[in-house]
């Protein structure tokens with residue numbers, strides 16, 4: 001994908017869509033709202049009727065509303081039992097297949113939990129599975145960006161450093177930059193200077209393409225020392241979203257910004273409106 005700027009959309013069908021359970025109506029609503037893109041949420045499973053996926057591909061193309069996707073929550077590439085690892089691999093492949101049918105070009109998912117293992121061992125295991133997934137998708141002729149998410153809890157695989165290393169080692173892998181999670185996970189990365197640093201580092205380590213082709217998640221957030229976190233609307237949170245948008249603009253970042261605040265399209269619209277004034 002090659003976009004001229006950042007695109008703004010919602011994590012799932014906008015709340016104000018008349019038929020909330022129909023993603024095709026969701027894409028039409030995104031268009032009405034003058035938003036740019038939408039993420040398909042397969043949080044609780046990857047089944048989708050064929051007429052829905054082909055309808056999505058069509059409406060997304062006709063209205064010029066590109067799609068991204070989010071895989072199921074119950075994926076753990078570091079599960080205790082091998083059959084659970086295998087079914088996690090299958091779920092990622094299933095998500096990729098359906099996303100591809102819908103015309104989505106980028107998919108994100110939560111890759112693993114540490115389960116108290118050494119992060120180095122978990123990294124190796126995740127990398128191994130990602131290579132298997134990549135190989136199988138290429139045999140199926142499916143081209144999709146696999147984007148493990150930058151996760152918000154310290155019990156979850158998916159720190160910034162891990163995602164950067166994974167991107168270097170696995171061809172079709174890119175980070176899904178959830179900046180709200182990055183803040184929740186570390187307690188840092190909420191100042192203009194830190195946003196600038198993290199973008200500079202992405203570019204330095206992964207090349208220009210890392211900023212030209214981004215998949216970002218943003219929302220308000222609160223977290224506590226146990227790593228519990230809660231997504232909030234931007235105005236109820238101290239997340240420095242304006243600073244982040246300015247930094248993204250200064251670095252000429254392009255790609256998708258998916259808003260997962262509870263109010264979805266309200267914050268997505270607020271972010272887009274602000275961004276367009278920069």
Ligand SMILES: [Zn+2]
Pocket residue numbers: 070109110149
């Ligand atoms: Zn997520």
